[in-house]
Amino acid sequence: MPEEAYSGKSVERRRELLSIAVELFAKNGYHKTKISDIVHQAGVAQGTFYWHFKSKEAIALEIIANGREEISKVISQGYRSHSGTVVDMVQASETLLKNLFRFASENRYLMELLLGSGASDEAIRQAASDTRIEMEQAFRRNIERAMELEMLPQTIDPKLRAAMLMSLIEGMIARWLFGPQAPESPLSDITLDEISAQTARFEFFGLLGI
Amino acid sequence: MPEEAYSGKSVERRRELLSIAVELFAKNGYHKTKISDIVHQAGVAQGTFYWHFKSKEAIALEIIANGREEISKVISQGYRSHSGTVVDMVQASETLLKNLFRFASENRYLMELLLGSGASDEAIRQAASDTRIEMEQAFRRNIERAMELEMLPQTIDPKLRAAMLMSLIEGMIARWLFGPQAPESPLSDITLDEISAQTARFEFFGLLGI
Amino acid sequence: MPEEAYSGKSVERRRELLSIAVELFAKNGYHKTKISDIVHQAGVAQGTFYWHFKSKEAIALEIIANGREEISKVISQGYRSHSGTVVDMVQASETLLKNLFRFASENRYLMELLLGSGASDEAIRQAASDTRIEMEQAFRRNIERAMELEMLPQTIDPKLRAAMLMSLIEGMIARWLFGPQAPESPLSDITLDEISAQTARFEFFGLLGI
Amino acid sequence: MPEEAYSGKSVERRRELLSIAVELFAKNGYHKTKISDIVHQAGVAQGTFYWHFKSKEAIALEIIANGREEISKVISQGYRSHSGTVVDMVQASETLLKNLFRFASENRYLMELLLGSGASDEAIRQAASDTRIEMEQAFRRNIERAMELEMLPQTIDPKLRAAMLMSLIEGMIARWLFGPQAPESPLSDITLDEISAQTARFEFFGLLGI
DNA sequence: AATGAATGAGAGTTCATTCAT
DNA sequence: GATGAATGAACTCTCATTCAT
Numbered sequence: 041m042p043e044e045a046y047s048g049k050s051v052e053r054r055r056e057l058l059s060i061a062v063e064l065f066a067k068n069g070y071h072k073t074k075i076s077d078i079v080h081q082a083g084v085a086q087g088t089f090y091w092h093f094k095s096k097e098a099i100a101l102e103i104i105a106n107g108r109e110e111i112s113k114v115i116s117q118g119y120r121s122h123s124g125t126v127v128d129m130v131q132a133s134e135t136l137l138k139n140l141f142r143f144a145s146e147n148r149y150l151m152e153l154l155l156g157s158g159a160s161d162e163a164i165r166q167a168a169s170d171t172r173i174e175m176e177q178a179f180r181r182n183i184e185r186a187m188e189l190e191m192l193p194q195t196i197d198p199k200l201r202a203a204m205l206m207s208l209i210e211g212m213i214a215r216w217l218f219g220p221q222a223p224e225s226p227l228s229d230i231t232l233d234e235i236s237a238q239t240a241r242f243e244f245f246g247l248l249g250i
Numbered sequence: 251m252p253e254e255a256y257s258g259k260s261v262e263r264r265r266e267l268l269s270i271a272v273e274l275f276a277k278n279g280y281h282k283t284k285i286s287d288i289v290h291q292a293g294v295a296q297g298t299f300y301w302h303f304k305s306k307e308a309i310a311l312e313i314i315a316n317g318r319e320e321i322s323k324v325i326s327q328g329y330r331s332h333s334g335t336v337v338d339m340v341q342a343s344e345t346l347l348k349n350l351f352r353f354a355s356e357n358r359y360l361m362e363l364l365l366g367s368g369a370s371d372e373a374i375r376q377a378a379s380d381t382r383i384e385m386e387q388a389f390r391r392n393i394e395r396a397m398e399l400e401m402l403p404q405t406i407d408p409k410l411r412a413a414m415l416m417s418l419i420e421g422m423i424a425r426w427l428f429g430p431q432a433p434e435s436p437l438s439d440i441t442l443d444e445i446s447a448q449t450a451r452f453e454f455f456g457l458l459g460i
Numbered sequence: 461m462p463e464e465a466y467s468g469k470s471v472e473r474r475r476e477l478l479s480i481a482v483e484l485f486a487k488n489g490y491h492k493t494k495i496s497d498i499v500h501q502a503g504v505a506q507g508t509f510y511w512h513f514k515s516k517e518a519i520a521l522e523i524i525a526n527g528r529e530e531i532s533k534v535i536s537q538g539y540r541s542h543s544g545t546v547v548d549m550v551q552a553s554e555t556l557l558k559n560l561f562r563f564a565s566e567n568r569y570l571m572e573l574l575l576g577s578g579a580s581d582e583a584i585r586q587a588a589s590d591t592r593i594e595m596e597q598a599f600r601r602n603i604e605r606a607m608e609l610e611m612l613p614q615t616i617d618p619k620l621r622a623a624m625l626m627s628l629i630e631g632m633i634a635r636w637l638f639g640p641q642a643p644e645s646p647l648s649d650i651t652l653d654e655i656s657a658q659t660a661r662f663e664f665f666g667l668l669g670i
Numbered sequence: 671m672p673e674e675a676y677s678g679k680s681v682e683r684r685r686e687l688l689s690i691a692v693e694l695f696a697k698n699g700y701h702k703t704k705i706s707d708i709v710h711q712a713g714v715a716q717g718t719f720y721w722h723f724k725s726k727e728a729i730a731l732e733i734i735a736n737g738r739e740e741i742s743k744v745i746s747q748g749y750r751s752h753s754g755t756v757v758d759m760v761q762a763s764e765t766l767l768k769n770l771f772r773f774a775s776e777n778r779y780l781m782e783l784l785l786g787s788g789a790s791d792e793a794i795r796q797a798a799s800d801t802r803i804e805m806e807q808a809f810r811r812n813i814e815r816a817m818e819l820e821m822l823p824q825t826i827d828p829k830l831r832a833a834m835l836m837s838l839i840e841g842m843i844a845r846w847l848f849g850p851q852a853p854e855s856p857l858s859d860i861t862l863d864e865i866s867a868q869t870a871r872f873e874f875f876g877l878l879g880i
Numbered sequence: 881a882a883t884g885a886a887t888g889a890g891a892g893t894t895c896a897t898t899c900a901t
Numbered sequence: 902g903a904t905g906a907a908t909g910a911a912c913t914c915t916c917a918t919t920c921a922t
Contacts, residue, residue: 050885069370071281075913085887090914092885160279173430197448203437204452207421208414215413220379227413238407242414260902285896295904297899302902306896470881489790491701495917505883507920512881516917580699589850617868623845623857624838624872631837640803647833658827662834666876680906705892715908720893722906887919898908 054092056082061099066149070100070160100153100164107150108171114143115178123189130244136182137209137243138236144213145232155214176206205243212239264302266292271309276359280310280370310363310374317360318381324353325388333399340454346392347419347453348446354423355442365424386416415453422449474512476502481519486569490520490580520573520584527570528591534563535598543609554660556602557629561656564633575634596626625663632659684722686712691729696779700730700790730783730794737780738801744773745808753819760874766812767839767873768866774843775862785844806836835873842869 060081064073075096079089093099118136144151154168180202186192215227216235227235270291274283285306289299303309328346354361364378390412396402425437426445437445480501484493495516499509513519538556564571574588600622606612635647636655647655690711694703705726709719723729748766774781784798810832816822845857846865857865 053885074911086914087887087889087916088885090916091887096913169430200437200440200448201452203425204418204422204449207419207425208417211417211420212414215417220383227410230410238410239414242411263902284894296897297905298903300897473881494915506918507884508882510918593850620857620860620868621872623842624869627838627841627845628834629837630841632834635833635837640799647830650830658830659834662831662876666872683906704890716893717895717908717910718906720895721908726892883920883922885920885922887917889916891915892913894912895910896908899904899906901904901906 050092053082053084053088057084057089057092058099058103062103062149062153065100065103066152066156069156070096070164097161097163100160101167103150103153104164104167104171107147107154108167108174110147111140111143111154111171111175112178114139115175115182118178118182120182120185120189120191123191126191129186129191130240133243134236134240137240138232140209141213141216141232141236141239144217148217151213152218155210172206172210176202179205208239208243260302263292263294263298267294267299267302268309268313272313272359272363275310275313276362276366279366280363280374307371307373310370311377313360313363314374314377314381317357317364318377318384320357321353321364321381321385322388324349325385325392328388328392330392330395330399330401333401336401339396339401340450343453344446344450347450348442350419351423351426351442351446351449354427358427361423362428365420382416382420386412389415418449418453470512473502473504473508477504477509477512478519478523482523482569482573485520485523486572486576489576490573490584517581517583520580521587523570523573524584524587524591527567527574528587528594530567531560531563531574531591531595532598534559535595535602538598538602540602540605540609540611543611546611549606549611550660550664553663554656557660557663558652558656560629561633561636561652561659564637565652568637571633572638575630592626592630596622599625624666628659628663628666680722683712683714683718687714687719687722688729688733692733692779692783695730695733696782696786699786700794727791727793730790731797733780733783734794734797734801737777737784738797738804740777741770741773741784741801741805742808744769745805745812748808748812750812750815750819750821753821756821759816759821760870763874764866764870767870768862770839771843771846771862771866771869774847778847781843782848785840802836802840806832809835834876838869838873838876 057078060078061073064077064081067073068077075089076086079086082088093102115136117139118132120132124132154171160168180198183192183196183198183201183205187194187196187198212227212235216230219227230238267288270288271283274287274291277283278287285299286296289296292298303312325346327349328342330342334342364381370378390408393402393406393408393411393415397404397406397408422437422445426440429437440448477498480498481493484497484501487493488497495509496506499506502508513522535556537559538552540552544552574591580588600618603612603616603618603621603625607614607616607618632647632655636650639647687708690708691703694707694711697703698707705719706716709716712718723732745766747769748762750762754762784801790798810828813822813826813828813831813835817824817826817828842857842865846860849857
């Protein structure tokens with residue numbers, strides 16, 4: 041099966057460029073990452089990049105599109121099928137956050153790209169923003185579902201709450217993963233379980249929380 | 251005293267360039283803002299910019315440094331001098347947030363610069379990050395003070411809570427001020443009082459909140 | 461004889477590439493035509509081109525060389541074997557032009573390549589120019605022959621007249637075949653017979669003019 | 671008047687770049703002429719070009735636009751105000767052609783750019799083509815005027831004749847100015863007076879021929 | 881004969897910065 | 902203080918050509 045091997049090589053190279061690009065974009069930002077950096081790290085010629093991708097913008101958009109899909113999967117798993125107790129709910133919330141934080145830590149470059157709304161190309165800024173909006177809407181659906189199941193009071197505004205929840209999560213992921221490695225850094229060495237639990241608790245009970 | 255008049259004009263010009271720069275940096279990002287854009291909007295020649303500022307980076311750093319100082323003032327006003335009831339505390343919290351959101355809305359370009367951690371120059375990214383860290387520490391001091399005054403349980407971790415609080419606030423400001431003007435946009439038309447109140451409430455009682 | 465069948469296919473492919481190349485060169489110019497355009501239209505891979513042709517330049521030269529030969533045939537048919545009346549002469553001239561215009565219209569891409577002396581490669585410019593010079597010399601021989609046969613006054617300068625004649629013909633072909641399709645376009649919808657007759661008439665009186 | 675001297679220098683530089691560009695475009699073609707060639711010959715840095723001109727295309731279009739205007743002036747001087755004898759007409763025609771050929775020889779690079787319809791950028795090809803069309807229409811107006819004044823038979827088709835005339839002139843200019851310097855070159859060493867007279871004669875009898 | 885991936889030398893353009901006036 | 906012209910390094914993208922399979 042030489043055919044497959046051949047085509048496999050090409051796919052491999054593409055994947056390699058893709059993954060190098062995510063890393064460099066995250067580390068140095070979109071603008072400061074040069075195509076020459078990417079190809080140099082891959083050990084190929086500059087032209088090779090343009091065999092596999094249409095442009096610098098195109099590869100960034102592809103990266104984000106990929107990430108968008110994967111994240112959607114993670115979040116929508118939090119959608120409740122049936123009612124439950126308060127304890128159930130806290131636990132479910134914690135599980136969802138844990139999955140999300142785990143995904144983030146396993147894809148930190150991607151997350152940096154998505155959350156650092158940085159001064160990229162307009163199209164890329166847009167794509168990243170769209171992804172975050174999609175995440176927020178997934179959370180909103182989860183909240184609305186919980187209201188339907190009467191696990192949350194009918195008085196709250198789901199849109200607003202989703203915004204707050206998403207703000208919280210975005211900020212915590214950012215601090216946990218790429219927060220300043222300063223001595224006083226609050227979150228660098230916290231565990232996955234802990235950050236999930238704490239965030240879930242805050243989510244429910246707020247600063248005053250029991 | 252023509253000298254002073256002259257120098258007054260110079261200061262004026264400097265200020266003008268500074269304010270145009272904030273606006274453009276915020277609107278289009280640091281990288282996409284060209285010196286030529288700034289001077290063009292100010293109606294002066296390219297060289298004039300370099301009489302007033304050392305470099306593009308320098309003007310950005312100056313903008314951020316200015317903002318840092320002003321924000322510090324706002325937040326440290328929330329520092330409690332004496333104990334009080336729970337109601338006091340919620341109210342104080344709401345007042346602080348209200349001042350903060352007001353400041354943000356009156357300085358939206360500055361906030362965009364600070365919160366959009368974007369792919370700027372390393373030095374600028376750093377300066378913005380430092381400012382956010384300083385904000386977070388101010389909140390942390392407030393929290394610790396409240397613990398000292400036994401208005402908050404001794405069990406909580408102030409660093410973690412400050413991180414959560416700051417995440418929440420950052421996210422809400424960003425959504426409120428420069429969130430997508432999409433139809434479904436959650437926060438574009440909410441009032442200052444409302445967003446402050448809601449955020450303060452979440453801060454205390456979380457999603458489950460009364 | 462699989463070999464021959466094979467080779468037949470190969471010849472076919474070669475011809476196909478050749479004809480696509482003429483078309484694209486004429487339509488878009490030599491420089492703007494990419495090898496990738498040619499192979500794409502032929503439905504073959506990039507490498508295939510280089511099995512059949514040494515280079516981009518080589519295929520263009522081959523196209524022009526082919527055309528040169530065919531045109532020569534057409535023009536040299538106008539060579540007079542014996543004297544005749546003035547009417548004979550006009551008619552002969554008209555016939556020659558008719559053949560030439562017909563050939564041009566049947567090979568418009570080729571003509572575009574030859575007449576659009578465009579900013580091609582030096583070698584190609586040269587080859588096209590050589591072809592036009594050869595045409596002009598063929599006309600000059602015809603004129604000289606007509607002088608020998610005393611059908612044209614001895615006072616004229618054949619070189620100069622050939623240049624004029626060739627200018628006239630080149631220009632008319634260009635206008636007729638690829639002139640602007642503008643509303644006021646003078647020649648787009650004129651018939652073969654008409655353009656030949658009119659040009660012959662202009663040629664005749666012009667040439668005859670003492 | 672330092673101001674003027676200053677601005678004068680800038681205008682001077684612009685003109686210099688413009689004239690170098692015409693020369694190189696004509697000599698080597700638009701595509702093969704690099705910005706680096708132009709600035710190198712002018713002894714300035716690459717960026718300087720872009721201070722004075724928006725792009726490579728822009729400078730070419732400016733060159734052509736300039737030429738278009740100048741040529742128009744020359745041709746429209748041939749417009750007849752009143753009737754005259756046949757001798758008048760031949761003479762007037764000869765004068766016009768002489769002016770045109772003189773202009774061409776004094777602006778040979780420009781003419782090469784206009785007549786070599788070469789494979790430039792589409793916009794440039796268009797601009798050159800437009801200019802030639804404008805020339806042709808100016809000639810057509812001259813012919814129509816001569817018909818009005820009954821100096822030419824009413825039976826001829828002015829559009830067609832203008833096309834023939836323009837073909838003739840284009841071809842003769844091209845051969846005269848940048849025709850092959852081959853030994854047999856027909857026109858390299860002919861004088862301005864001679865080529866004008868001969869072409870006028872051919873034109874006259876050609877046009878007159880019923 | 882054919883494939884398609886890889887190559888690499890440029891090309892045009894941008895833009896922060898400098899500098900003579 | 903101000904001008905505007907000049908600088909030049911850097912960057913993205915193109916495309917003819919090559920080559921292992």
